Amino acid sequence: MRVPDGxxxxxxxxxxxxxxxxxxxxxxxxxxxxxARRGVKVAPFKAQNMSNNSVVTLDGGEIGxxxxxxxxxxxxxxxxxxxxxxxxxGSDRRSQLVVRGKAVDTVGAKDYFKHRQQLRxxxxxxxxxxxxxxxxxxxEGAGSPAEINLRATDLANMGLARAADLPVLIxxxxxxxxxxxxLFGTVAILEPEDQQLIxxxxxxxxxxxxxxxxxxxxQLYDLTGRPTLGVIPFAPDLWIDAEDSLGTVADAPVGRPxxxxxxxxxxxxxxxxPRISNSTDVEALACxxxxxxxxxxxxxxxxxxxxxxxxGSKSTVGDLEWLRRTGIADALIARAAAGxxxxxxxxxxxxxxxxxEDRVESGAGTVAGLGLxxxxxEFDDPKILRRAAGHTYAPDAPSSGIPVHGYEIHHGRVRAAxxxxxxxxxxxxxxxxxxxxxxxxxxxxxxxxxFRRAWLREVAAAAGxxxxxxxxxxxxxRVRDAQLDLLADLMAEHLDIPALERLITxxxxxxxxxxxxxx
Numbered sequence: 029m030r031v032p033d034g035x036x037x038x039x040x041x042x043x044x045x046x047x048x049x050x051x052x053x054x055x056x057x058x059x060x061x062x063x064a065r066r067g068v069k070v071a072p073f074k075a076q077n078m079s080n081n082s083v084v085t086l087d088g089g090e091i092g093x094x095x096x097x098x099x100x101x102x103x104x105x106x107x108x109x110x111x112x113x114x115x116x117x118g119s120d121r122r123s124q125l126v127v128r129g130k131a132v133d134t135v136g137a138k139d140y141f142k143h144r145q146q147l148r149x150x151x152x153x154x155x156x157x158x159x160x161x162x163x164x165x166x167x168e169g170a171g172s173p174a175e176i177n178l179r180a181t182d183l184a185n186m187g188l189a190r191a192a193d194l195p196v197l198i199x200x201x202x203x204x205x206x207x208x209x210x211l212f213g214t215v216a217i218l219e220p221e222d223q224q225l226i227x228x229x230x231x232x233x234x235x236x237x238x239x240x241x242x243x244x245x246x247q248l249y250d251l252t253g254r255p256t257l258g259v260i261p262f263a264p265d266l267w268i269d270a271e272d273s274l275g276t277v278a279d280a281p282v283g284r285p286x287x288x289x290x291x292x293x294x295x296x297x298x299x300x301x302p303r304i305s306n307s308t309d310v311e312a313l314a315c316x317x318x319x320x321x322x323x324x325x326x327x328x329x330x331x332x333x334x335x336x337x338x339x340g341s342k343s344t345v346g347d348l349e350w351l352r353r354t355g356i357a358d359a360l361i362a363r364a365a366a367g368x369x370x371x372x373x374x375x376x377x378x379x380x381x382x383x384x385e386d387r388v389e390s391g392a393g394t395v396a397g398l399g400l401x402x403x404x405x406e407f408d409d410p411k412i413l414r415r416a417a418g419h420t421y422a423p424d425a426p427s428s429g430i431p432v433h434g435y436e437i438h439h440g441r442v443r444a445a446x447x448x449x450x451x452x453x454x455x456x457x458x459x460x461x462x463x464x465x466x467x468x469x470x471x472x473x474x475x476x477x478x479f480r481r482a483w484l485r486e487v488a489a490a491a492g493x494x495x496x497x498x499x500x501x502x503x504x505x506r507v508r509d510a511q512l513d514l515l516a517d518l519m520a521e522h523l524d525i526p527a528l529e530r531l532i533t534x535x536x537x538x539x540x541x542x543x544x545x546x547x
Contacts, residue, residue, distance in 0.1 A: 036068075036163065037063070037068055037163060037164055037529055037532055037533055038163045038164065038532075038533060039164060039531075039532040039533045039534075039535070040155075040159055040164065040165040040166070040167060040192065040194055040532065041059075041164075041165075041166055041167065041194065041195055041196075041197065041528075041531055041532050042167040042168075042169060042185075042188065042189050042194040042195070042196045042197070042225075043055050043056050043059070043166065043167065043168050043169060043196075043197055043199060043230075044169035044172070044173045044185055044186075044189075044196050044197070044198050044199070044214075045169060045171075045172055045198065045199045045200070045201075046172055046174070046198060046199070046200040046201070046207070046210035046211060046214050047171075047172055047200075047201065047204075047210070048171050048172070049201070050172075050199045050200055050201045050232060051199045051201055051230075051232035051233065051260070052168050052169060052199055053094040053097075053098070053168060054232075054266065054515055055199055055230060055232065055260070055519070056072055056094075056098050056166050056167075056168045057072075057094070057097055057098045057101045057512060057515055058101075058512075058515030058516050058518060058519040059166050059519055059528075060072055060098050060101040060102045060166055061101035061102075061512045061513065061515060061516035061519075062515075062516040062519045062520050063102075063164055063166075064101065064102050064103050065516055068163050068164055069162050069163040069164070070102050070162060070163065070164045070165070070166060071099075071102055071104065071109075071110065071158050071161070071162040071164075071165050071166075072095055072098030072099060072101070072102060072110050072165075072166055072167075072168065073095075073109075073110055073111075073154070073155055073158055073165050073166070073167045073168070074092060074094070074095050074110065074111045074167065074168040074169075074170065074184065075111075075112065075113060075151040075154075075155070075167070075170075075183045075184040075188050076112075076113040076114075076115065076147075076151070076170050076183045076184040077091070077092035077094070077095065077111050077113070077114050077115070077170060077184075078114075078115040078116075078117065078123065078170065078171075079092045079093070079094070079114070079115075079116070080116050080117065080303065080304065080305035080306070080340075080342045081093040081094075081305065081306055081307060081308055082114060082116065082126075082305070082306070082437060083096040083106055083435060083471075083472075084413050084414060084415050084435035084436070084437060085105070085106045085107050085108055085129060086105045086106065086107065086415070087107055087108055087129065088129065088413060088414075089108035089126075089128060089129010089130055089413065090108075090114065090126060090129055090413055090437055091106055091107070091108055091110060091111035091114060091129065092111050092114055093269060093306075093308060094168070094269070095110040095111040095168075096110075097269045097508070097512070098110070098166075098168075100508070100509075100512065101512045101515075101516075108128045108129035109154050109157065109158060110158075112127065112128050112150050112151060112154045113125075113126070113127055113147055113150065113151065113183065114126035114129075115135075116305070116342050117303065117342060118134070118303065118342045118343045118346075118389065119303075119343065119346070121136050122134055122135065122136050123135060123136075124342070125140075125143065127147070127150060128150065128154075129413070130413075131410075131411050140181060141181060144181050144183070147183055148183060148187075148191070151183050151184075151188065151191075152191060152192075155167070155188070155192055164532055167188065167194060168184075169184050169185040169188075169196075170184035170185060171185070172185070172214065173185035173186045173196075173198075173214060173218060173222070174213065174214045174217050174218070176217055176218070176219075179219075186218060186222040186225070189222070189225045190221065190222065190225065193225075193535060193536075194225065194535075194536075195225060195227040195531040195532075195535050195536040196225045196226050196227055196536070197227060197228050197229065197230055197257065197531070198211055198214055198215070198226060198228075198229050198230070199229075199230045199231075199232050200214075200229065200230070200231055200232065201232050201233050202231050202232065202233055202234050202241075203232075203233035203234075203235070203262060207231060208244050208245075208247075208248055211229045211248060211252075212248060212251060212252060212543075214226075215252055215254065215543055216543040216544070216545050217545060220542045223540070223542050223543065224536060224538075224540055224542075225536045226254060226536075226540070227254065227531050227536045227537060227540070228254050228255050228256065228257045228527070228531070229245075229248065229254060229255070229256045229257065230256070230257060230258050230259075230260065230523070231245075231256060231258070231259045231260065232260050233260070233261075233262045234259045234260065234261050234262060235261070235262045238259050241259065245259075251543075252541065252543060253540050253541040254540060255524075255527070257523055257524045257527050257528060258519075258522045258523035258524060259522060260518055260519075260522050260523075261518065261522065263514060263518060264284065265284060265511070265514065266511055266514065266515065267282070267283050267284065267311075267314075267511075268283070268308075268311050268315075268507060268508055268511050269308055269311065269508065269511075277323060278300050278323050278324060278325040279322060279323065279324065279325075279329070280322065280323060281314075281320065281321065281322055282298070282310055282311060282313075282314040282321040282322065282323065283311065283314030283315065283321065284314075285314070285319065285320045285321075286317040286318070287317060287318065288317055288318025288496065288497065289317055289318060289497040289498075289499055290318065290495045290496055290497030291495035292318070292488075292493045292494075292495035292496045293318050293319070293320055293493075293496070294318060294319050294320070294334045294335065294484070294487065294488060294491065294493060294496050295319075295320045295322075295332065295333050295334050295335070296310070296313055296319060296320065296321040296322070296333060296334065296335045296336075296337060297322060297324045297329050297330050297333035297335070297336050297337070298310045298321060298322065298323050298324065298336075298337040298339060299323075299324060299325075299336065299337065299338050299339065299351075299356060299376070300323040300324060300325045301338075301339065301341050301347040301350065301351075301375075301376075302343070302346070302347055302350055303341050303342045303343035303346060303347050304339055304340065304341060304342075304347075305339070305340040305341055305342045305374070305375065305437075306339065306340040306373070306374065306437075306471045307339055307340075309337075309339055309340065309373050309471055309472065309473075309474060310337055310339065310474075311504075312474035312475045312480060312504045313337075313474060313480075313484075315502050315504050315507050316480075316484065316498070316499060316502055317499050317502070318496060318497070318499075319484075325354070326354060326355070326356070327354065327355040327356050327358065327359035330356065330359045330360070330363060331359070333368075334368075334369065334487070334488075334491035334493060335369045335370070335371065335487050335491065336360065336363060336368070336369070336370050336371070337370075337371045337372075337373070337376070338360075338370070338371070338372040338373065338375075338376025338377075338379055338380070339373050339374075339375070339376050340373055340374035340375045340376060340437075340471065341374070341375030341376065341379075342375070343375075343389065343390065344375040344378050344379060344384065344386070344389065344390075344407075344440065345384060345386050345389065345390040345392045345395055346390060347375065347379070348379045348384070348395070348397065348398075351379065351398075357398055360398060360400065361398060361399075361400065364400045364463075364465055367463060367464055367490065368464065368490075368491070369464040369465075369466075369487045369490045369491055370400065370464065370465045370466070371465075371466050371467070372401075372465075372466070372467035372468075373467075373468060373469075373470075373471065373473075374436075374437070374438050374440075374468075374469050374470075374471060375438070375440075376467070377401075377459070377460070377467035377468055377469060378397070378405045378438075378440045379397055379398055380397060380398050380399075380400045380401040380403065380460075380465065380467050381397035381398075381399075381401055381403035381404060381405045382396070382397055382399050382401075382402065382403060382404060383395070383396060383397055383404050383405070384396075384397050384405045384406075384407070384440070385404075385405065385406040385407065385443075386406075386407040386440075387407065388407040388408060388409055388439050389407050389439055400462070400465055401445075401447055401460045401462055401465060401467055402444075402445065402446030402447045402460075402462065403442065403444070403445050403446075403447070403460055403467070404442070404443045404444040404445075405440045405441065405442060405443065406440070406441050406443045407439040407440050407441070408439060408441055409439065411437065411438065411439050412436050412437070412438055412439070412441075412469075413435075413436070413437055414435065414436050415433075415434075415435045416433065416434060416435065416436060416453040416454055416458075416470060417431070417432070417433040417434075417453065417454070418431075418432060418433075418451055418452045418453035418454060418455075418458070419431055419432060419451070419452055420432065420450065420451060420452070420479065420482070421448065421449040421450055421451055421452050421457060421459075421461075422452075429452060430476075430478055430479050430482050431476060431478060431479065432451055432453075432470070432473050432476045432479040433472070433473070433475075433476055434470040434471050434472035434473040434475070434476070435470070435471050435472055436469050436470060436471065437471065438469050440469070445457075445460055447460040447461060447462045448460070448461045448462070449461070450466055450467070450468055451468060451470065451473075453470065458470065463490075464486075464487075464490035466483070474504075475504040475505070477502065477503055477504065480504075481498045481499075481500070481502075484496075484498050485498055
């Protein structure tokens with residue numbers, strides 16, 4: 029990729045959004061992939077993320093899953109450099125603060141002020157380091173820059189743009205309606221110095237004839253002096269690696285279900301916990317033909333499911349209480365008694381235990397679990413963060429186990445276990461199996477294709493579906509890469525690439541109009 033005068037692209041850009049889930053993460057991933065395919069040495073950067081969807085990096089920390097996907101788009105391994113600050117909400121008011129991959133505190137909104145100067149330094153150092161190493165750094169904002177009540181402590185939106193002199197593009201989701209007002213209002217509400225860095229707009233998820241939208245975009249330019257650099261069409265096949273909890277909608281299908289290869293479907297009910305974490309674990313199942321995966325929030329939705337998945341949680345004890353309050357706990361117990369398949373992952377695995385001792389996350393002390401596995405869990409510090417690989421448990425012939433890999437992020441430790449282990453990771457037993465109930469702390473295990481296929485055959489047998497046929501050619505990694513390539517194709521086709529190049533290399537144009545509100 030070259031700018032018009034033939035000089036190589038070198039610089040940085042910030043992608044902000046009118047709202048959460050406007051499309052910032054996918055636009056950054058698409059731009060990163062597009063640039064990487066053209067030979068540009070590019071890296072992603074999100075100064076501060078708030079998400080319970082995280083992954084373990086090679087350098088031993090954790091970052092938001094979106095930044096791991098963006099790193100993959102660049103052809104890079106995930107690193108804490110790409111997301112130096114991560115907030116993991118454990119309640120409506122408190123979040124775990126993760127700095128450079130390690131948990132350092134639990135904070136509320138007011139507590140966060142005491143960290144801001146140190147965190148500004150962390151952000152500045154990491155971004156400067158990336159800009160020195162890479163030709164281009166594509167930064168992602170957080171939430172919306174229009175949250176002016178948070179401007180004083182902002183590290184990821186205009187606070188970052190001002191500190192690093194970054195041009196800013198604002199993404200708006202037209203599928204929600206009101207996108208022109210959102211784009212105009214986002215600029216107008218900012219203080220004049222911030223407005224000068226707003227360099228243009230991107231419209232995301234457009235359906236229909238773009239010629240009908242063009243008069244509105246022309247008026248938006250007349251009102252703001254800022255061009256729209258692209259209108260990205262709605263792409264129904266983009267769904268894997270949903271960053272935001274807004275993507276886990278109750279009763280909505282996960283992915284795009286494809287017809288079964290045999291005569292029977294498998295239906296999967298994934299419990300949409302209030303403090304769900306690593307919801308993307310179930311996406312590997314949704315890649316399979318003949319699997320219908322849905323998020324559920326009430327017990328009747330479990331009745332017809334062939335498999336129920338209890339995913340991870342940032343508040344295991346709190347979400348366990350929610351299971352009891354909603355009646356889902358009773359439905360799970362009845363299901364287990366009838367031999368219905370259940371999978372628990374990380375926090376969901378812990379909820380299946382007989383007891384949970386938690387003086388770290390909730391401070392609740394000893395609480396009763398669902399009692400579906402012979403398991404005792406105790407929460408302790410430090411948090412376990414590791415990438416792990418191994419096999420399914422085969423005590424008599426370890427080499428005959430099916431390979432599996434993934435990562436662990438949890439405070440809970442298994443203090444006693446009476447059921448058969450499910451896996452053997454790095455030489456140690458991990459997880460539990462009792463009848464048609466499986467549990468593990470390992471996130472990402474279902475992305476191991478051979479392992480997932482073998483386990484789905486067990487699930488189908490336990491569910492009484494001999495007509496379900498497991499595909500032999502599904503690769504979750506290939507599905508993920510195909511979606512990144514689709515994103516890159518959309519960016520290349522629908523963005524004003526020369527204008528984008530100029531922004532990256534030259535920065536925000538000077539002399540853009542300042543908008544005023546209420547005058």
